Amino acid sequence: MERIPILRMGQFLLVTIQVDMHDRLALQLQDDLTEKISECSSRGVLIDISTLEIVDSFIGRMLANIAAMARVLDAETVVVGMQPAVAITLVELGMSLSGVRTALNVETGMELLYELRGDFHSEMGG
């Protein structure tokens, strides 16, 4: 069964969605990601959806759910690289994903994660 790879990068998890998302794949990702967060005790999740061209309300809700679940597991979620058309679609669907943090690209997304986890740096420094 096909899965979306989840890469571990230190304290963070990287998910790059490079195939068309269908509902089962989305649910699988939700399961895998929550498992992985607790397994690696990750502090942040970065989801790159720059290649995702079609997003429906289910996928939108899944993104919001993942962010909410990650927060319960003490991890911040940043969604990066959303395309204009996708952003417009989500807004028209009435989904503002208010609980999800966003960034323009992976670079700014990682910056944001480090910023959010500033406490981690001070712990390491001190």
Place this chain on the structure above:
Amino acid sequence: MESLLQAVVQTNSRVAIIDITGVPTVDTLVAQHLLKTITAARLMGADCIISGVRPQIAQTIVHLGIDLAGVITKAKLSDAFALALQRSGQVVTKVNGGNGAGKRTLLRREE
């Protein structure tokens, strides 16, 4: 809406300023569209600042019951620009001297 979002991607912008000084009236449709654009920009990772809201427009917005609670609004375009610079960690300083070449400004990135 599309053109703003495309520009955000092309220029890698983190802040977008929407100046509506030249807009004489705002109805529900316009306000709704503005809110949609701001939300879409946020989804892409860019913050929007609205500037140049006229007193009448402010009254209209409140009377229409439009919620701009999550939106940053500034009185003037210059205020919005100052906030955008502050957010990106940049300051505008005046360069002294310059033998009467008038006021010059310099953009400098803070370390």
